[in-house]
Structures are given as C-alpha cells and as structure tokens.
Amino acid sequence: MAGRRGLAGTVLVHKVAGAAADAGLSLADVAAEARYASENVGTMGVALKACTLPGRIFTDRFGPTKMEVGLGIHGEPGAHVTDIQPVEAVVSQLLNQILSKETNYLPISRGERVVLMVNGLGGTPLMELMIAAGKAVPQLMVEHGLAVDRVYTGSFMTSLDMEGLSISIMRADRSILQRLDAETKAPYWPVGVSGNRLPAKIPVPIPRPRSAKIVEPQSQPLKLTEQGQLLELVIVAAATALIHLKDTLNEWDSKVGDGDCGSTMYKGAKAVLEDMKNYPLNDAAETVGEIGSTIGKSMGGTSGIIYSILCKAACAQLKTSSHSVITSKQWAKALASAIDAVSKYGGAKVGYRTLLDALIPALSSLEERLSSGDDPATAFLTSSQAALDGAESTKKMRAKAGRTLYVPREIQSSVPDPGAYATASWYRAAALAVNDKYKNK
Template structure:
C-alpha cells in the first residue's frame, strides 16, 4: 500500500474539527472562534467592517489550512467550517454572514464548486437578503463567487448542458489572496468581485495522489498499489480520471503541465497565445517538503519550456485532502496588458498576515557573491614521493582487507555503513596519489588536500571527524615547521597529532572511554609523541580499539543499542586498519 496510514492523532472524531479550530486560535492570537457555528474570524472584525469590503470562505473540514488558516489582514475576514468533507449548514453560513457583513462596503462570499457548498452558502445568502429586507433595510450588498479550477475531471458539454462544472481546488486560495488583498487596499465590492472572477476564470489546477487519505473515524476509503498513482484525484478522495504506473517525477510533473495546457478550459482561455503565468504548487497533505521542492522545480521548468513564462512560483501547503500523499499544480494566466498584469502581481506580492499563507520575500539583487563563497583559490603543486606513495598504498590495501569486518561490526551496533564510508575515503586518497595529484613533498599541504578529498568522498559523522583531525594535523605541522620528510620525525608526528586532537576536541565531546575511534587515536598519538616508536604506538591503538568491546556507547547510534557486549567499535577498528597499513610501509 502506497504512502498511507489509517492512524490518527485524535481524541474523538466527533469533536476533532472544533478542537482543531480551538488550537488554531490558541496559536494565532489575532483570531476569535464562534464554537457553536464553527466560525473563525479576525478579532478586529468590528473595525474592519467599517473600513473595507469583507470576505469569507468556507466548506468542509479536512482541507487545512483552508479556509480558517487564511483569516487575517489582507486575506479573509472569516471562515466557516463544516464537518470533515461536509459543507457547513446554511444556518452556520448565515451566522457567519451576519457577523461579517459590512453595511457600508459590502461582503463577498467565496466558495468551492461542490453541490453542498453551493446550496448551503447560496441559501444562506438568500436568507440574509430576505431577513434584511423584512427588517426594513435595503437589499444588502452581498455577492457570491464559485471557484471551479479543476481540469482533471471536465465535462466538455457543461456549457450546453448546464452541468455541475469543474471542482474547486487550490485555485480557491489564489482567489482569496488576490481578492482579499484588493479589499484591504480599499477596493469596492464590484472591484473585489471583479478580481475574484478574473482569478476564477484564469486558474487551472490538476492534482495527483499516491493514495487516498484516511478519514479520522472511518479509515481508508480505498487504496492504490505501491506502483500506482492516480491523476485527477479530488480533495475528498474522489476518483481521478486515470490510474497509471508511478513514473519518475521528471516524467510525471511535465505530464501534469501538459495536461493542464492541453485542457479545454485552458485552451479556451488562452487561445493561441503563450501568456505569462503564476505557478502554484500545493501539497495535498502528506508530501514531504523535500519532494515538494522537486515538484516545484520541475513545474517551473516544464512551464517555461512550453513557452509560458512563470512570473511567480509559489510553493506550500494550502489546500489539502487531510493527509493525502499528493500534490496539485495550478497555473494562473496573467493579463497580457502590462499595467493590469503588474496590478495583479502587486496584489499577490503584498504580504498577508495569517497562519496559512506563505509570503514571498522579495529583495533587490545586489550582485553575485559567488567569488566570496568560493574563497581564496587553493593552489598546490603535485609532487611524487615514493615513500609516501607506498604508505598511502599500504593504508588503502589494509582498509580494503578490513572493510568487511568493519561493516559487520557496524551492522551489529550502528547503521552498517562505517566500512563502506571508510573505504570510500581511502579509495579517493589512493587514486589521487596514484595519479600524482597530491603535493607529497610538503606534508602539511598534502594533509590539507587529503582532508578535502575525504570530505568529498566520505560524508557522515566519521568523515567530518577525519577531516577535522587532518585539518588540525596540517596546521600543527605547519606550526612546528615540519614540512619535508626529514623534519617530520615520529615524535614530531606524535606531537602534531596531539595538537590535532585538541583541535578535534573543540568540536566534539567524544573522549577516550566513550567507545569511538578516539579510543584508538588518542593512545596512538600519545605513545608516538612519547616514544617515537611506531610499532609501540600501533599496539596502543590496537589495545584501545579492543577495549571498546566492553565500553558503554556514549556517542553515535550505538547509544540506542546499549553496551558493547563484546563487540568493538567499528570506527576504532577501521582506524587501526588505516594506521597498521601505513605503519607496515614505514617499517
């Protein structure tokens, strides 16, 4: 079963919507909550009604942050919620409209094109008009717009047959943003409605999902196989227009863009032109931000490649289907007229202050900083040295031989990659030496270069520990004036290694006795600095590594396993393999 779960954080499915809305108000102190009618509204609503056109939206719960998450300055004045995937009743909507209505400026109601919403919101508007007239007031200034941006399930005969039309999807959020910001800027009801209608008629959305979403208290309505994806799945788990084999995102996303621009509504809107667009990438609930970033990249690229220049690209979680593992992509076609296009983009760019909208930060490009990021050029002159080449060769051979055992040990106590990572680093250094790409006539320069190779090839925690130690070792040798082989005696190497350990200790709390490679490295350095005897230092390192078998792990993933239980630390054993190979070549 693909990317789905029937598990939920829930106390009582019957009170989940109310409880969630209470949580929203706790986290967003500008909001107030009418618990009986499930209406979220901005606390300054009484003043807001005197200043501007007010707007509200609503529908079933389960699409969070839609719609309550968009209540705030420059967006919605209020939102009304039904049960999960169910329209609020007309009485709920009427209560919201009464609360929100601006006598002076009027009110715009925005809804998605679903039968329950159209009927309940429509009835509430008509009830409000009737009661106002019956109270002796003039006909209230209330308008309602219905968003239908879906191009996944389209009946080409809707216009002739008076069909239900296209479903309302993430494009509704763009309507709320542009119309809400226009209202906040003092536009009239007619102007705000005009902006909303433009966005409705020029926005085209297609979604897809790896699976349906589990509904709290009900579970999974249906499932897809791991190898399937459904194109056009609705935000209430409605079936899409096709199930197909799951493809790489690099094929899937351009295919979604192709479907949008080939759809009848899009072609009817754009004709033969290639207008500029806003690309709006939406998380349907359970797609990771890591994957969503990829979808955004591919969406923008595919749109541009097809001749539609993205003026803005927005990414976020705006209109969900509970925890649906899927995405939707919307294209908002911008006006051809430069002035009108600039006006619409200004409304989009203007910050809105609410829980759900992601404001784009726009700053002036002050020029490239690439040169600074690269830092000063690292120059060195490759030089061969037969002794050091044989030392590197022997260290590499020793790691190759030890890798299976190091891997086995790490599989028992860690994540199993220690041997492979160590071999990657040793291979990179060996190949650089073999191709004479190291300055082996200068020990400090060679170590600095080796550190860079290790960083690029190893990665992980062990990689950075080696890098920090090698960086410190290079600095210590330079400080000691030990550059050529004659000046780098074993005792000098030992002294430099102790200094390098001090550098390493600035950035890690690992110390001898913590069951890490430090348990082999510290005794090797100390013994070498004291005696100058490589063989004796190697024995100390080997004993230190073996002693880790009885130590309690205090660092790394082995902490979660427990005691060593007679298994030595893989990192310490790997380091001894490196040292023993190098020592063998020096004997």
Template sequence: MTTYAKKLINHSDKVLEDMFEGIQLSHPNLLRLEKHNVLVRKDYRSVGQHQVVIITGGGSGHEPAHAGFIGEGLVTASVCGGVFASPSSQAVLDTLRTVCGPAGCLLVVKNYTGDRINFGVAAEQAKSEGHNVAMVIVGEDVAVNAGEEVQNAITGRRGLSGTLFVHKVAGAAAASGCSLEEVRAEAEAAAASVGSMGVALSTCTLPGGRPSDRIGPGECEVGLGIHGEPGRAKQPVRSADEMMAQLVERILEVQPPRPASAGARPRVALMVNNLGGSSVMELYISARSAHKALTRAGVEVARVYTGTFMTSLEMAGVTVTVLSIDSLRLARLDAPTTAPAWPRVALEPGLSSAVSPTVPVAPAPSAAEKPPVMVLPESEGEAIRRKVEAACRTLVSLEGRLEELDRRVGDGDCGATFRRAAEAVLAKLPAMPVVEPDRLCSEAGGVVREVMGGTSGAILDIMLSSMAASLRDKPNDWRTAISRAVEGASFYGGAREGCRTMLDALIPAAREAAAGKTLAQVAAAAEAGAEATAAMPPLAGRSSYLRQEDTDGIPDPGAVAAAAALQAIYG
C-alpha cells in the first residue's frame, strides 16, 4: 500500500494557491502580481521612483524565503516558482516591467541553473526594453565545488541561506539612496564574503509525495542543499557542539573571514537557519554551539540571527552561515526593515487582514514607444530575411539528426525543440521588422521564449536579447552583437569553451567575428568547434551525468545546431 507523507494541505495541486492566499492574509502589506506567483510591496510604485528596487525569488518550499523578506529596507518583490522549481522567465520579466523604476533594479539570484537562466533571460529582455538591470548570483555552500573539489566543475557552489544576508545588504544600500552600481558592488562583496553549510536529521517530502527512509535512525547528512538532495556525507548524529564545530571548521577553511585591519580579530555575523523541522530549542542550542566554535577559532561574532529563514519544507536540521563584516556591512544588517521574516521586526501597523487586490502586470513597451535606432534599406532587409529563413529551414531539416545525437547523450528532444522554434520564427518572419536589426532580434527572442523550452531555448533567448541591446548601442554592428550574445549566454548559463555545449560552436565564431574575419571564416570556426565537442569531456548539461566514454565520438547536438544555423547564414 502506498503511504503518503502527512501534511496539513487541502490538495497537492493547490498548495501554491492556498499558500499565497494565506501569506496575503497574514501580511496585507503585500500585493500579488496578476497571473503570477509573485508578491510585491504595496508601495512598489513609489519605491521604484526614488530608489533601486531589489527582486529575488526561486522555487517555493523554502518559506519564509523569499516573500517573507519583502519590505522597506529589504526586498521589493519575490518571484516564486513551483515547489523546488525555478519561476518562469516570463514571471520575472513581468515583475521587472512592473516594479523597475528610473533608479534601476538588482536581481539577487541563488546559484541554481534554472534560476540563473530564467532570471537571466528576463534581465536581458528587460535591458533590451530600456530598463537598467543588474544581477548578482549567490553561491556560498562550502560543501560543494569548493577548494579541492572544484576540478573542472562549472556549476559552482549552491545558494543557501547566506543569500539572505546579501538581500539585507543590498536592500539597506538601496534604501540609503545608493546607485544601482553601488548596490550591486555591495551585494557582490557580501556574496563573496559569506559561507554556509548544512546538516539534516531527516529528509523532506514534496506535497503528495512518499516519505524517504534515506536517513536512518541515529544518522544525519552533512553538506546538503535545500531541495531534498542527499548530503555530501552520511554519519552518526553527534552532540550539537560537535556537529556545529564540524560545520564551522569547514566554513572557516573554505571562506575564512578577513579582519578589517591588521592585527584585529575577524568580525562576523552568524546565522543559524532552521531547515524546517527543528524545534526552537534545538535552534538556540545550535546557535550557542556555533558561536562557541567561532569564538574558539579567534573570530568575533558581532551579530547572531537564529530562526526559520530559508527552509526545505519539513526537513529537520540547520544551515549555519557566517558573513564577514566591517562597519559598513554591519550598519546595513542593522538598518531598519519592515520585512516580516527578518528578526526583530514588527508588522507595519494599521493594516487589515484581508486579501489585497491583485496588481496588473505592466505591459511590454510597444514598438511605437521606441523610435527606430536604424532603418536599413529594403534591399538589405530582404537579404537579412533570406538569411534568417535559410537558418530556420536548416534547423527544421536537421530534426532527425539532432534527435539521434541527443538520444545518445541527452534526453532526445533537441531536434524537436529547435524545429519548433524555427517553424515559429518562419511563421512570423513575414511580419518581422527586418529593416530594424535591434527590433528583429528582440521579436525573434520573444518567439523563442514562447515556444522553445529547455535550457537551449533560454540560452537563445538571452543571446537574442543581448544582440538587440547591442544593436541599439551600435546599430548594424553585428560583430559586436555576436560577441555580446555569447558573453551573455556564458555568464547566465555558466558554461565556457570546452564544456561540450552549443557555446563550443558559438565562442570560436564570436572570436573570429571580433577579429574581423570573413563571414565564411566565422561559419567555419563554428563548424570546427561543433566537431571538436565529440572529443570533449561532458562538463555541463545532461551530458555531464554521463561518463566520457559514453559521449566520445558524438558531437554535442546543440553545438551542431548552432554551427549549422551559422553556416546557413554566413557560409
């Protein structure tokens, strides 16, 4: 008989809707963005007019993160996905369009591929529409991809509860009147100065799911994330002093705090975060033990934050986070905030407990609102149309080959994914503004966003949005636009040359374009790069789950598709 985990829910398919209504009843100073699981400050319009706005988010199941940190002096809006699932790029984009004001917007994103890519897609599209947007990625888990474990991994460290310190620093800096560049600089510095590590005494169970017995009686897992995945090691449960000392020792080894001046003791802020199922008694005992371990190591603990901040549903355990501080960063942590989940904060008075009305999504800017940057002669526009059509027809014809390659090294959907996108662009191409290169790229990105799922779709969307922005800055400079597109894809996706992705075709092509080579040479470089992936170790994407002997001799299907499209355009 199937045994499901006991949870106080109505139905597993309704948990998000019911939860969001409960959040608004509990915190009536929050509004819900129409059509999305997005919560914003009630005064978001005035906030966006006089300061940098802070947007964050990620999967649900981590409450009170992220909606609990919305408030004056902290986060402006939280974009939530499904349980342990990244929100869509459209939800992020609509949030940007709605709350971003003249001072700009900072996205604070945990280092998970889905979050990076979907927030990145939205950021690039928003920038192409004229919004001033920056993004900071936080990955501070010292248990993975740190120190000797890095090797050739490109994923980086996971984002854990240390992200909340970055939120607070950025939110306080924004509230003080700092510019977007200044807020981003403080947030990036905080992200580079924080380390976290967790220990779990139990697993967690998705709504409607079956409990796991992975962690047995008397056992715990150390070095785990916030999505129910196994920890780095399983070991017997020991005393709180011993467990906290183990976590603190690793944090100080990988992310040692630096003293503010020569001869001074390093100063830190300590956070002991409940992963969901631990008692308040255990949290305070753990805080005492972690403080004791830090003091013994010669570190001055200036602030201690103990509570439930970023959970993994009902998982029993804690995450310990240590943030290096100086006088400015401490002032940011101490700055007032009305966010309900930040410690020692009261709700704004005078608000009734009623579900607030939804706020409409701000519309995308119409073409009429943006005068053309450059209008090409009709003959040049027609030539561009023919090249785009040739690339699309090539991708349609390649469906079978891409599908065969992807069945051997991926999930088998690459051919269908590129074919859907190509057919959608072909259908809309007659009405696209081919004589306005920036708008052409922007509209093509919109088509890709609608119909092409998966990582490849998000990467292409980022590239097209980056090209649109570049062509607005430097009209008809396609060489610079290609370089900007590849840089954006690498930054948001995390891959680089040699990781066996479509970038192995695109990066050599961009390099040749930047060097002033002929278009035929650009296309040839892409083709050579795609062929070279057959001998590369799988370091990114679904291929990274395979052994190299399983991928040897098989070129990456995304790289093959990218090279074929460039060959059709430039060859």
C-alpha cells in the first residue's frame, strides 16, 4: 500500500475489506475487493509542522512560514516545501495532485462519483478540517466535475502531533458505497444513517479549463485594453454598491436571517477591490475566476460558496470563447451557466427567495433585449431593472429553505431577501457604469 494509496486512503480500503469479510466473503474475495478499492483511491497530505518522534529532540524543519506537501505519515520528507497558503489554495493543490492526468494518482473522468475523506494528522482541530472539507466539496463539483456521494471528516489516521491534513478521494460505485455504509463497531468510524440516501447531484457539465496546471498568481497588465478598462470600471462600481449597502442589508437580514448579510458582502467587496490590482483584467475569463477565488477566501459562509460557484462556472463558460474580446451574448451565456450551477448545487429555483430571484429575471431580460437588437449597454441596463424588480418581488415569496423558513410570513413580507437585493444592486451598479461609459463616448 505504498505511494499514492498510502496514508489515510488505506482507512477506506480497510473499511471496504472489513465489511466484505463481515458479509461472509472468502479470503480471496475479500482480498479482491480490497485490491479493487486500493486501485480506486488517491491521497495527498500537507503539514505545517512535522510530528515529534518519541525519544528525539524536535526540530522544526519547515519554519513558521512554510508548509510541506506530500510528507510521509512517519514524518518523512515530502514532495516540496512552500510558503503557507490560504486553505482554499491548499485544498486546490492537493486535489489537483490527486486528480490531474499528469500525476495519474487516481485516473477518473468528469461526471463520475466519489467519496471524500478529509483526515487530520493529529494536531489539527476538527473545525479546521471541516473548513477544508467545505472548500473541497465545491471544488470537486465545479472544477473537477465530480459528484460527491460521501464526506468523512475527522482524525482517522494520525501521525502523533503532526499539524496538517490529508485528502483522500475514492471512486464511488454501488459496491464501494455498500461497504462503506455497512454497520461497524469501530469506535471512531462515523455512524451511518439508516434508510435511503439522496443521491449526490451530478455536476453541471462545465468545460474543463484549458490547463490543469497550478498557475502563478496573476498580475494586472501595465496597459489595459478597452475590455480591461470596462471590467475595471464594472468591478469598482459593483463592489462600491455593496459597500454602501452594508448597514441596510444587515438591518434586513436581522429580521429574516443571521443579521450579517451586509457585513459578509462588505468583506467580499473590500477584498475584491484590494485584490483587483492582481487581476488580469485584459482576460475576462481569468478575471472572473480570480474574483471567485477572492470571494471564496474572504466572504465565508453560504454566500461565499455560492458566489464562488457562480464565478467559477461563468469563468469556465467564458473560456470556451476562442476570442480575447467577449461579446455581450457570450456574457449572457456565462450568466446562464452560473445560474445553472448555483441552481444545481444549491437546489434553489425561481420563487425560493434567493439571489436567483434577481439573476434569472435579469438573464431572461438580457437575452430577450439582445435578441431584439438592443445595443449591449441598453440591454444590460434594462436587464438590471428586471433584477431589481425580481429582488423586490421576494417580499411576496415564502422561503423554501434556510433560517428564513422559520420566520413568520408577515416579517418576511416586510423586507426583500437581502441576498437577492445585494445581487440586484451590484448588477444594477455594473449596468449603470457601462451605460454611462458609452453614453459619454
């Protein structure tokens, strides 16, 4: 069980083998199932501090600002040492290492189903493991096109006091899931839930990015093209609108939510403005992708995940264009892909009192006006009014999920959905900025 199948991936293999043995299979059949499981799992780990070996003086070979990727369970040196990165970037690097065709750790195709295990190495709190799992699931779905059937999070295979985690991905077919779900008396295995499980949603068929390689951080070009200047203008306008809405959104959200919608949007908007100096603004697709990464790192919570999915789905659609300048109809297609992804992964539809109640009317209006021959700026502006109208209409809607579901109807009807209104507001601000630019030409 050396190489890519080592580390915590063996725990999944052991569970499959144990369940097969408990079911009464012969030794040969148990071995065959274990072998099959081992051929369908890949693991990669990262640590901020190696373990303390008994009887030896601990030496911190990484240093306080470094982390090591691919180190062994006994503290053996890994593949490389690099600067400490945000958790989203760390998770992305581990998943790419496991799933990329270059490493071939786990040969797998988009559209397949998987099991995810996020394993603590001994000195990592469960909350931090949960954060990593929360970053891994949307990346698996959006960037790698995989349906996640099971998620196991905890310290299953540790290395004394090592501070770090490993991620294991196992291909999930019916036989594998049957073994993993089988009852066990192992004290630390997550307790299974009896009854039928809802199947994981098959991911939206998003085109694979042109390169699966880890790229260096982008930087803003010295000279912006007309498209780059327009993107810069739109980003500033949209972010500024959210910053100004902070208190209003918080007030509304205190009635129907957790009271922090405005603060969450404010953090995301401020982070986008701060990171914009590093955005490759002349490349629309990459810029949208970078915005998604910024939001994913800064906003947190459900909103951060939703906007990250939205941006990355739009980015993938924009990358299908063979031209550097994106047309208005291509932007509309990107918006459609983003809406489709959020709806698929979140399960929301029109009338659920969510941000989609602003975006879906906006998309319908945009497509209609462009098809009717309106110039792009006018079509964008008209669709932004549809977004505002859609957000306002959420006052009449009864929430279908989330905390708002338990809020009395009369309170729900007193304010629009804060998330929908925030979305409509940045969309409207972006449209006004574009319209003003072309009016003043």
